[in-house]
Amino acid sequence: MADLHFLDGGGEMARLIRARDWSTHELGPPEGWPLALKVTLGLALNSKFPKCLVWGPGMVMLPNDAFRPILGDKGEVLGRSFAEVWAEVWDEIGPIAERAYAGEPTFVQDFPLTIDRYGYPEPCHFTFCYSPIRDENGIVRGMMDTVIETTGTVETARQLELRNSELAHRIKNTLAVVSAIVNQTVQSHHGHEAGVHLRQRIGALAQAQSLLTRTPLQHADMGHVIHEALKPFRTGQGRFRIEGPKLRVSAKQALTLALAVNELATNALKYGALSTPQGRIDLRWTAGRPDSEDAFELVWTESGGPPPRPGHRKGFGSLIIEEVLPEDFMGESTITRNSGGLCCRLQTQMRHLGGGGGD
Numbered sequence: 122m123a124d125l126h127f128l129d130g131g132g133e134m135a136r137l138i139r140a141r142d143w144s145t146h147e148l149g150p151p152e153g154w155p156l157a158l159k160v161t162l163g164l165a166l167n168s169k170f171p172k173c174l175v176w177g178p179g180m181v182m183l184p185n186d187a188f189r190p191i192l193g194d195k196g197e198v199l200g201r202s203f204a205e206v207w208a209e210v211w212d213e214i215g216p217i218a219e220r221a222y223a224g225e226p227t228f229v230q231d232f233p234l235t236i237d238r239y240g241y242p243e244p245c246h247f248t249f250c251y252s253p254i255r256d257e258n259g260i261v262r263g264m265m266d267t268v269i270e271t272t273g274t275v276e277t278a279r280q281l282e283l284r285n286s287e288l289a290h291r292i293k294n295t296l297a298v299v300s301a302i303v304n305q306t307v308q309s310h311h312g313h314e315a316g317v318h319l320r321q322r323i324g325a326l327a328q329a330q331s332l333l334t335r336t337p338l339q340h341a342d343m344g345h346v347i348h349e350a351l352k353p354f355r356t357g358q359g360r361f362r363i364e365g366p367k368l369r370v371s372a373k374q375a376l377t378l379a380l381a382v383n384e385l386a387t388n389a390l391k392y393g394a395l396s397t398p399q400g401r402i403d404l405r406w407t408a409g410r411p412d413s414e415d416a417f418e419l420v421w422t423e424s425g426g427p428p429p430r431p432g433h434r435k436g437f438g439s440l441i442i443e444e445v446l447p448e449d450f451m452g453e454s455t456i457t458r459n460s461g462g463l464c465c466r467l468q469t470q471m472r473h474l475g476g477g478g479g480d
Contacts, residue, residue: 124152127159131166132186137199146200147179157256158263165265174254175203176263180218182206191247191270193238203266209242210234221251221264231271246275280373283445340475341375343368347404350382354390365406365419371475377449381442385421385465394426394462401425408471415471417452423462450474 128135128151143150151159158176165172166185173184180203184192192198198206207214213234217227228250235242249268253261347363355361370378386395386402394400403422409415439456442465447454452469 127163128166129163131163134184134186134189134199135166137197138183141199143200146181147177148181148200155256155262157254161254161263161265171268173203173266173268174263175218175266176254180204180263188266188268191238191268194240195238207236209237217251218264221253222261224253224255224261226250226252231275245270245272247271286440340369340371343370343375343378343406346370346375346379347382350379351386351404354386354395360395360401362401362403362405364404366408368406368408368417368474374449374475377441377446381446381465381467382421384441385463388463389423389426392427394423397426399425400462411471411474413471417469417471417474419467421463421465423464426462428460429458429463 125139128138131138138151148154154162158174162174162183165174165183168185169187171185171188171191173182173188175182182198182201182203184198192206195206203218204211204215213232217229220227230248231246232249233244233246235244237243247268248271249266252265252267254263254265256262344363344365344367351361351363382404389395389400389402394402401424403424404420406417406419408417442456443454446467447469450467450469451473452467454465454467457464457466
């Protein structure tokens with residue numbers, strides 16, 4: 122076993138290489154592997170940074186221990202084809218690997234890939250480098266994949282950007298909401314009673330803003346999130362009809378849902394059903410069995426409002442409702458406008474609700 126000293130210190134992966142029968146594999150027994158392969162593999166196995174050596178025309182995978190968490194539940198990949206293991210993203214990474222085999226090193230930062238390592242499509246981001254490996258004659262025989270997953274970092278940055286955009290948008294929007302609340306209050310109440318109702322509604326607005334900015338619990342009740350987000354807009358005149366079963370959603374879904382409902386109500390107050398005395402809003406959601414592929418649907422419907430404004434420009438609210446909301450609920454969100462007002466529909470499957478259903 123003297124010829125296998127290049128595996129010394131290589132951890133569990135080195136043990137698996139020693140234990141495997143390579144006699145029928147295209148690489149052959151490790152004792153006869155090329156010097157460039159032995160030296161490079163020894164360096165990779167002794168690294169704590171995720172690395173995978175890819176060797177030969179068959180693109181044989183020889184990962185180190187630090188690389189294994191990136192694979193998830195893909196099973197044992199030692200000796201398998203790099204292209205086969207990453208078949209679901211080969212259209213994206215295959216051309217980069219070809220460039221490495223042609224002698225061109227590459228470095229890609231926060232590269233988006235949708236991989237399948239746990240039995241379902243998973244959007245991820247990776248920063249990686251494909252480095253050509255040359256033999257003693259300068260001929261490229263393989264490549265080294267040095268990689269780190271940056272999914273968490275990218276998601277955090279996205280959430281921060283979303284928060285900052287929401288804050289800037291809300292600062293501009295809050296005065297308009299306050300003005301509308303004041304106008305509606307003084308139209309329906311007088312004297313001391315108007316002051317009492319005005320303080321209550323401004324307080325409800327502040328409470329809703331707190332819901333949108335504080336860090337929520339691990340799970341939240343959907344009905345509670347909706348009622349809290351709508352508090353500033355409810356006047357006790359029966360203009361809202363809210364109905365749906367008890368459901369729990371994840372913290373991220375709760376925040377996005379609160380933002381979306383608040384945006385819909387703000388738009389209704391400024392331009393839609395809540396801007397006229399006869400306007401009404403119906404907000405309902407239906408659900409199936411928890412953690413199943415049964416349908417979940419949430420529908421916001423306005424009636425009695427003015428006709429939609431021509432030349433409607435998409436802003437932050439549209440971004441939340443049409444892009445962020447369906448992404449966080451892994452479903453579809455649509456907005457339609459008719460003579461009675463706006464209708465927003467969110468559809469997904471029960472298994473995508475982060476908190477499940479019921480108590």
